[in-house]
Amino acid sequence: MKGVKTRLLGITRSRTVIWKWIQKFSILLKCRIADDLPKVIIVDETNLQVKDMNLWFWYAIDPETRKIVYYKIIWNRTSLACKKVLPGIGEILWKIT
Template sequence: MLSFDRLSGDSGCIELDFLEREATPEPAMKLGIRLHLAGLSLSDTVSVLERLGVDRHRTTVHRWIQKADLQPTGGVDPNHVAVDETVIQLNSEQYWLYAAVDPDTNRMLHVRLYSTRNSAVSSMFLSELREKHQVDDAVFLVDGAPWLHAACHRHGLRCQHVAHGNRNAVERFFREVKRRTNQFSNTFSHAEPSTAENWLQAFAFAWNQLT
């Protein structure tokens, strides 16, 4: 579970390029974003802001997170990369959350949401991961999913079948995502896929800040 006692860290990495269109003071916006991504519900986040004299609606805080366009930063050169996918319920449809994590640091490297899972989608995910990070020399830790093995082979990446061990890093991230989405009855309701993916990427960003 993400810890609130580390929210006092630097929030300067949250860029608010849309700030000129907002009446809320920048420190309050950054605090609202960090509180929600660290575990507070939107309602509880609004309550904290109200105690600080900032009266905003839940949808406003949600909009800040969407517009901030947060996601894990690039340029990492890991020795290992754990890759996996899990089901995310979006309204009445099932989507697949792909995630890559550096198990040596527990930091998320890349997160994407897809409507299906297969070797083509897995290859697309790895292609984006390679553009974002220096992973060509890393050992990819995957489970027995043939689509992940095929995608690694297509990109000429070394992969190792690991059931537990270092792959637990990505499983911990998935457990926390599902703990949070349980607050929405384990589904993103009334949300477009791009909106859900934006939130998941922002959550991965917060995970790295608090890891």
């Protein structure tokens, strides 16, 4: 499948580039993902600029271990977008109660 292109988040990239990115990112995340869910979390977002687009990387971390509990990438930073992120975090945290 040489030369096959994949469209991810509106950007065309080769499958090899995407595969390599996933491999690198998964290695970094492996040591940063929390094993147990905390009682308290910190939620924040970071702007990711990809060419002429702005994406938002939302994440929740355990303040004691600084490990990631939840993350999601979305297209905008509106109140509606925030309402989509928070239920995802809630679903994870409510599983432990």
